[in-house]
Structure formats: structure tokens, C-alpha cells
Amino acid sequence: MTTLTETPMLPPPGETRELQTREAINEALIQEMRRDETVIIMGEEIAGGAGREHLGIVDAWGGAFRTTRGLIQEFGNERVLDTPLSEAAFVGTAIGAASTGMRAVAELMFVDFIGVCMDQLLNNAAKMRYMFGGQVKVPFVMLTRIGAGFGSAAQHSESFYSLFSHIPGLKGVCPSDAYTAKGLLLAAIRDDDPVIFFEHKGLYGDTCPVPEEMYTLPLGKARTVRPGADLTIVGISKMTWVAVEAAEELAKEGINAEVIDLLSVSPIDYDHVLDSVRRTHRLLVVDEDTPVCSISSDICARVAEEAFDYLDAPPSRVTPPHTPVPYSRALENIYLPNAERVVNTARRLMA
Amino acid sequence: MELDRDTLLKLYRTMTTIRHFEERGVPETGQRGMSASVHSSVGQEAVPTGVCAHLSDDDYIGSTHRGHGHCIAKGVDPKLMMAELFGRSHGPNKGKGGSMHIADMSKGMLGTNGIVAGSVPLAVGAALTSKIRKLGRVAVAFFGDGGANQGVLHECMNLASVWKLPVIFCCENNGYAESTPVEYGLSVANVSDRAASYDMPGFHVDGMDVLAVFEAAGEAVSRARAGDGPALLEARTYRYYGHTVFDNPLTYRTKEEEDHWRARDPLLTFRNHMVAQGNVITAEELDQMDEEARVLMEEAVTFADASPLPEPHEIYEDVYADYPVEMMRRGANMPV
Numbered sequence: 001m002t003t004l005t006e007t008p009m010l011p012p013p014g015e016t017r018e019l020q021t022r023e024a025i026n027e028a029l030i031q032e033m034r035r036d037e038t039v040i041i042m043g044e045e046i047a048g049g050a051g052r053e054h055l056g057i058v059d060a061w062g063g064a065f066r067t068t069r070g071l072i073q074e075f076g077n078e079r080v081l082d083t084p085l086s087e088a089a090f091v092g093t094a095i096g097a098a099s100t101g102m103r104a105v106a107e108l109m110f111v112d113f114i115g116v117c118m119d120q121l122l123n124n125a126a127k128m129r130y131m132f133g134g135q136v137k138v139p140f141v142m143l144t145r146i147g148a149g150f151g152s153a154a155q156h157s158e159s160f161y162s163l164f165s166h167i168p169g170l171k172g173v174c175p176s177d178a179y180t181a182k183g184l185l186l187a188a189i190r191d192d193d194p195v196i197f198f199e200h201k202g203l204y205g206d207t208c209p210v211p212e213e214m215y216t217l218p219l220g221k222a223r224t225v226r227p228g229a230d231l232t233i234v235g236i237s238k239m240t241w242v243a244v245e246a247a248e249e250l251a252k253e254g255i256n257a258e259v260i261d262l263l264s265v266s267p268i269d270y271d272h273v274l275d276s277v278r279r280t281h282r283l284l285v286v287d288e289d290t291p292v293c294s295i296s297s298d299i300c301a302r303v304a305e306e307a308f309d310y311l312d313a314p315p316s317r318v319t320p321p322h323t324p325v326p327y328s329r330a331l332e333n334i335y336l337p338n339a340e341r342v343v344n345t346a347r348r349l350m351a
Numbered sequence: 352m353e354l355d356r357d358t359l360l361k362l363y364r365t366m367t368t369i370r371h372f373e374e375r376g377v378p379e380t381g382q383r384g385m386s387a388s389v390h391s392s393v394g395q396e397a398v399p400t401g402v403c404a405h406l407s408d409d410d411y412i413g414s415t416h417r418g419h420g421h422c423i424a425k426g427v428d429p430k431l432m433m434a435e436l437f438g439r440s441h442g443p444n445k446g447k448g449g450s451m452h453i454a455d456m457s458k459g460m461l462g463t464n465g466i467v468a469g470s471v472p473l474a475v476g477a478a479l480t481s482k483i484r485k486l487g488r489v490a491v492a493f494f495g496d497g498g499a500n501q502g503v504l505h506e507c508m509n510l511a512s513v514w515k516l517p518v519i520f521c522c523e524n525n526g527y528a529e530s531t532p533v534e535y536g537l538s539v540a541n542v543s544d545r546a547a548s549y550d551m552p553g554f555h556v557d558g559m560d561v562l563a564v565f566e567a568a569g570e571a572v573s574r575a576r577a578g579d580g581p582a583l584l585e586a587r588t589y590r591y592y593g594h595t596v597f598d599n600p601l602t603y604r605t606k607e608e609e610d611h612w613r614a615r616d617p618l619l620t621f622r623n624h625m626v627a628q629g630n631v632i633t634a635e636e637l638d639q640m641d642e643e644a645r646v647l648m649e650e651a652v653t654f655a656d657a658s659p660l661p662e663p664h665e666i667y668e669d670v671y672a673d674y675p676v677e678m679m680r681r682g683a684n685m686p687v
Contacts, residue, residue, distance in 0.1 A: 081514075084510060086506035086507075086509060086510055089506030089510040092471070092473065092475070093472050093476040095476060096474060096475055097476040097480045098476070099461065099477075100480040101480050101484065102479075102480050102484075119469070119503070123465070123466045123469055131444060131448040132443075132444050132448060132454040132456070132462060133445030133446070133447050133454075133669060134668065134669035135455070169670055193672050268678075270678075270681070
């Protein structure tokens, strides 16, 4: 197994295959469950068609987005647990299992469903270790989904990772491609703290080179995906690629933007951002989460507090508005940040 | 049910230890300025005692905000508990949890819990661990009549039944959810009636009679240990004091009602029973255990007061297994 902590967190040359993000997540789960028999996974439709083995039905769905396909066939229904539609019960149960010797993964189908089980994260997973004076570790991972752009309206489209970053005791990661998905998921499962793993629905089909061997990427570290000198653009999850698209557009105008892929939303790699901003003197955060009390506002505040004297323009953001996600394409297209909005905002900062 | 003398002695010792811990520890904690977070379980001693007598350190329990009795019955050291109540570093939680979060993983004690029905899924998770790893352990999820109406409890009873987990859902029905009488908030006559919805046995017992609790809990625990799945055990009991020390319960219940329940005091009931049984255990032996519990609490208060306060830097410790401290204090302009 390789730990690529000293690498720039880009796929190494050679020894890789092109994998979809969905496949990389699936591969990480399978490899880690083979390596460590204390790893269990539970959730809704993890296998699908549960309890109908006598009819020859196994793994009917393999996950609502096919990220858990094949697990039940290899690891059986003791370690791969389809649950009733009871998020509070199974998320809480996974936390209880994690605090008594398992490494428990629970899948919340969409982050919007967090309302019915937030108490388990807020008051149990996040606080047990502290309240108990360090007597317990909670190696729990919650896989969940974020992302608008699919006409799924307000209850299946949010990107509310900032809700979790606000809670001391939780960690959070937002992989941006297949490579980071595999490395961060393996790191998350092996971590002794509760980690929320945010899968963007719009990244599942994207491919990139992924090593077949197991590797972990460090939690809490950002990566630079495009070097530049004039402006720092921070992207999170899919917005990293919106930022890259905008940077390429800006390059045509002679503006050389550096793009940082944040990857972790708790802890946040402020220093990576600050190092860049101290060189470029300008900051633009592109975030699919809403703008009030968010990761984007937090990064701007941090940069204002710690790099005020370096700034040649106000720390700025491109985000959705402070509204729920609208259904109609006509509105959803306006809601989502896009390269055009990033380019326009960047031009203002450079003026 | 015929019980051997050692078991009887153990049951009484646990009850009187709980009683003395509450009667001494709650006001002592109040004198140290932290009474807001402390809930006395005086009157309810028979329930944790009768249930936990069937458990070993390897078994698990999840507890409630009124959980001192659960801790003691599960074997947590009262001296350490007192230190925890006083916010001292020798508490099992290093003074960071207090009354509502006392945990001792070495005793299978998954914590008292400040969220109503909050520890229920943790106990279910512990039962899942036991089942997957074939450990033969059981878990008990304690909750109150208030917790009986929490959604997560119902989800957990359904899940535990579907997965046939070795867990006992134990409702301590003390008649009041804060000031709200149980008959107002409960849609059925008894919490145990709800067992039918989840295809598990429901037991309804007199929670003032430790022998009745012991017998029913024994059956529920045996079933669970044998792999026959969960059970719901409701013990009807009474808390003598208010919800907290700030609560005067006579604003919502009568003196007559209190007197009625106090006349059925679990320690007194046990004592009378022993006498009626021809002094299997003598009054002198019971008196001796009471005195030992009193002395133990004297020692516990002395121990707790002598325990050091947590150091300022400990505020950052045990938030995570691994997380940069700098990220916890960054931007907060902390003094440490």
C-alpha cells in the first residue's frame, strides 16, 4: 500500500486505469472490506431487493447510484446491510457499532435527508469522544450525495457540507474526481474520527487515471490543480472544474489564475489557500453551497484576518443565492455557479 | 422466584449505593455550582439494579439524563462518578462530560445522555457489533416515558426486530416527562403495549419491586442472549424529586400521590420482603450495607474534591483522534 502524503495529490504516471468516480468509490469499498473485516456498510438500497435471496434476487440495485454494487455478493448480508428507510436508526446504529469495535460506513442517500438523522451526528458521533474524555473512538463514515443540476428540486439537490464543518468533532471531505474519491475514501474509513464523505452526483460518470493498488490521500489537505500568479480561485467538489474552465477562459485574456481544489471541508486547509493568496493577492471562492455562514464565507474571513495586508481586492465568492434549489431548468441554471460568472467576477477583481 | 443470598445482597447493595449517591452527590454538586445538569433518580433504584444484575462488564448499556443509577448498577466506581459531577479530572470523562454524559467503556457503559432517547441507537449499534462478531453480548437501551415518544426509539425497535439484534429496550416510566404526565403524552395505556408493533415481547413490571424487575429482565436478557431478538421492558416507577433540583413537582402533582409512591419505596419494599421471608437477610445486614454506602459517599466527596481540575489546554483534547489543535483555536483569540 502506498501513502501519497508527500505527493501533490495528483495521479502518479503509469500503473493506472481510467475509472469513473462511481467505480473508484466502489473499488475503494471492496478493497478496504477485503483488507479489514471490521468494516461494515449499511444504508438504503446498498444491495437492493433485500431478503429475496430465495427468489434468486441479490444486489438488485447495488446502491441508488450503483456505488455499492457487488459488495453483498462478496461480503454477505452480515457486513453489507440493507436497512429499512430509517435514517435516524441506521445512522445512529452505525455510530454505536463504530464506538464498540467496528469500522462502520453508513450511506445517507442524499444530504438533504440529514434532517431526520442529524441528531445522531450532532449529539452522538461528534461529541462522544470529547464528552467521554477520550475513552472512545468513532471510526464512522457517512457517505452522502450533494449537487444540483439534475432537475431534482430542493430536497434532492443541496450541497450542505458547511452544516457539518460547523460541528466540532466531525470531519468532511469533498472529492472532485475518481482519484481523490478513492484515496480520500480509504483514508476516511481508516480514520478514527467520524468523517462525512460528500459524493457529487455530477462527478460519478467522469473518469480519470486511478491506481489499482490501495492508497490514501490525507484528510485536511487541499491540492493545487492549476498553478497561476494573478488570482487564487478555490473550488470545492465539482466547482473545482468550473474554476478550471474559468481559468482557461481567463488565460485567453492574459489573466493567470491559480486553482485550488479544497478537497476537505473539515479541517479546511487554510494554509494552502493563504500561501497562494499571499502570492496572487486576490481570492475568489467558487462554492455550490449557499453563501451565508458557509465554507466560502469562512475562507474569505480567514484570508481577511490573516492576509489582509496582501490583498489587492476584496475576498470574493461565486455561489448560489441564499435560496432553496429551484426545480425549473430556467431557474436551476441561474442558481448554479458557472464559468461565466467566475470569469466575470475575476475580471472585476483584476480591474 | 427463589434467589440465592448473594444475589439478594448484591441487589440491595446496588440500590442503597444508588440511593446514597443521589442523596449526597446531587446537593454536593449543587453547592459547587453545577446543579443545572444533574437529575436525581431517587425512587427509581430498583430498575437499573434489577436489569443490570443480569449483565457483565462485556455487555453494554446506553443511559439517559437521569443515569447515575445505571452507571452504578453497571459497575462504574461512585468515587469517579462524583469526581465527574464535580468537573474534576479523575472523573471517567476527565470532567468533560458531567452527570449527563458519564461513560465508562471498560464497564460497557455507553454513556448517560442529554438527548431524550439519545443513547438508544448506540445500544442498538453495540448489539449489532455483538451479533456480527458473534460475541454473545447483549445491550440494554434505557429510556424514560418521555423518550418513549421519540421517533428514533421507534425506528430502532423496528430495526432491531428486523435484524433480530440482542438488545433490550428498557423504559423507566416514572410518570412524568419533565412536568408532563405520562397519560397525557402516551397514546396507549402502557409503553409495553407498543412491543406488538415491532413483533417483540413486551414486559410490564412494577418498577418499585427489584425482584419483579430482576425476573422480567432475566427473561428478556436470556432471550436476547440466545439469539431470539429484542424485547421491550417497561418498569413503572417514580422519581421522588423534581425533574431537576430547580423543579418543584408539587406544581404538577399531589402530595398524596408522592406519599403513595414513597410508601412503596424500593429499598423499603425489599427490606419488608426479606423480613417476611424469615430474614434470609437480616435487618442488621441491610443496615450495615446502608452504612457502608453512606461511608463510601463520604469518601467519594473527599476524593472528588481532592481531584485536580482539568488544565486549560485540555479544552482542545479528545475532540478528535487526530486534528490540528491550531484549527480549533484559529481565529478565536483564545487565551490558551
